[in-house]
Amino acid sequence: MKDINRTHRLTRAIIVFILIIVVGFITLKPPKFEYGLSENEMLKELQNPDNTVLPEQMKQMLSSGGKQYLLVDLRNPYDFSRGHLENAINIPVSEILSEDGFSFFEESEKNSVNVILYGKNQLEANGPWMFLRQLGFNNVQVLAGGYDFFHQLEPGKADYIHKPNYIVEEPVMNFSEFIDQSTSENIKSVTEQVKPENVIPIKREKKSGTAGGC
Amino acid sequence: MSRTYILLTIVAILGAAVLVFLPEKKNQKELDPEKLLMEINNSSRYLSTDLVAHRLIEKDPSILLVDVRPAAQYGEYALPGAINIPLEQVLLIDNEGYLNRNDLEIVLYSNGDLWADQAWILCARRGYKNLYVLKGGLNHWFESIMQPKSPSPGSPSQDFDMYSFRLAASQYFGGGANIETNTENSTENVIIKRREKKSVTAGGC
Numbered sequence: 001m002k003d004i005n006r007t008h009r010l011t012r013a014i015i016v017f018i019l020i021i022v023v024g025f026i027t028l029k030p031p032k033f034e035y036g037l038s039e040n041e042m043l044k045e046l047q048n049p050d051n052t053v054l055p056e057q058m059k060q061m062l063s064s065g066g067k068q069y070l071l072v073d074l075r076n077p078y079d080f081s082r083g084h085l086e087n088a089i090n091i092p093v094s095e096i097l098s099e100d101g102f103s104f105f106e107e108s109e110k111n112s113v114n115v116i117l118y119g120k121n122q123l124e125a126n127g128p129w130m131f132l133r134q135l136g137f138n139n140v141q142v143l144a145g146g147y148d149f150f151h152q153l154e155p156g157k158a159d160y161i162h163k164p165n166y167i168v169e170e171p172v173m174n175f176s177e178f179i180d181q182s183t184s185e186n187i188k189s190v191t192e193q194v195k196p197e198n199v200i201p202i203k204r205e206k207k208s209g210t211a212g213g214c
Numbered sequence: 215m216s217r218t219y220i221l222l223t224i225v226a227i228l229g230a231a232v233l234v235f236l237p238e239k240k241n242q243k244e245l246d247p248e249k250l251l252m253e254i255n256n257s258s259r260y261l262s263t264d265l266v267a268h269r270l271i272e273k274d275p276s277i278l279l280v281d282v283r284p285a286a287q288y289g290e291y292a293l294p295g296a297i298n299i300p301l302e303q304v305l306l307i308d309n310e311g312y313l314n315r316n317d318l319e320i321v322l323y324s325n326g327d328l329w330a331d332q333a334w335i336l337c338a339r340r341g342y343k344n345l346y347v348l349k350g351g352l353n354h355w356f357e358s359i360m361q362p363k364s365p366s367p368g369s370p371s372q373d374f375d376m377y378s379f380r381l382a383a384s385q386y387f388g389g390g391a392n393i394e395t396n397t398e399n400s401t402e403n404v405i406i407k408r409r410e411k412k413s414v415t416a417g418g419c
Contacts, residue, residue: 014221043336130254169325
């Protein structure tokens with residue numbers, strides 16, 4: 001009698017245990033967002049020039065009027081209200097994963113329409129672009145130079161052909177040459193003006209033997 | 215009794231089988247996409263050139279500069295004490311020891327700040343902590359620290375403080391800003407006199 005009771009208890013315990021696991025599996029939701037691109041694939045994408053739209057190209061696309069792309073302004077609503085590119089939609093960075101923001105990107109991918117992101121400068125759009133690419137959106141591009149640069153592109157405001165300052169990774173000068181020049185100037189001026197310093201070290205004389213510590 | 219044990223074994227074996235066929239999780243440490251976006255949207259990773267210059271001059275041991283430019287550019291010029299991990303190699307396992315540390319603040323830099331930021335985002339997805347980006351990169355470093363522009367006369371005094379700091383910093387880092395003004399006072403006679411001890415030391419304790 002005792003034995004039977006114990007088996008019953010064991011089976012009941014096992015059933016409960018299994019039930020808990022099953023319920024756990026059923027209620028387990030898959031994560032809302034998942035990466036569609038591995039980090040190494042992302043690294044390769046960084047080298048791909050097709051991911052950036054140059055300001056000149058953007059200008060042409062805007063003037064030609066063909067609507068095969070969507071423009072997304074990632075700046076805050078205040079900046080957006082003060083001025084933005086033609087037909088741009090405002091999705092601040094923090095809103096990308098919100099319901100509206102995310103469904104916008106999903107829909108654009110379904111319709112295979114290119115989305116061009118821009119921020120104040122290229123850096124501001126780079127993070128969101130990398131983020132969306134890593135989620136697996138292949139139709140997302142980024143505007144080189146960002147809004148501030150594009151804004152100066154208005155005729156007569158900036159000479160962008162001779163001053164491609166939207167290429168932020170171009171060194172502004174030859175760094176090593178600058179350092180060499182300035183250090184050689186430094187040495188010259190130092191030898192010209194600085195007289196040798198008179199340093200008179202006076203040595204302490206020992207007067208008697210130390211008695212020694214401890 | 216033996217039936218229960220058989221039942222238990224079957225359950226255990228079934229459980230093991232389920233575990234074997236569970237979809238493989240690639241990287242447990244990988245940051246959630248939602249968290250990654252929050253990190254990307256957080257601008258506290260950008261350190262100003264002045265702050266970094268300050269810490270380099272103070273020889274702050276808790277800062278490590280990482281140059282993410284190609285090796286050739288690093289070979290030509292790099293900030294003092296910087297190590298080189300080109301952007302393409304940021305994800306190599308060998309470099310994890312440099313980039314994922316608790317005891318050091320790693321400051322990534324490039325010519326601008328785009329490459330450094332890209333490296334930062336790749337590392338952030340991996341969950342690396344204590345990573346920063348030099349705002350403006352070397353280009354801004356040379357504009358602000360190495361060739362400081364004197365503020366206009368009406369500027370607030372902080373601007374002048376910053377300017378004098380930048381002048382000193384440019385000297386420290388080997389730049390040539392306004393050397394003439396600083397070499398004038400260099401003809402002092404420095405006489406070091408040591409105090410003489412008059413009595414016999416009796417020893418410690």
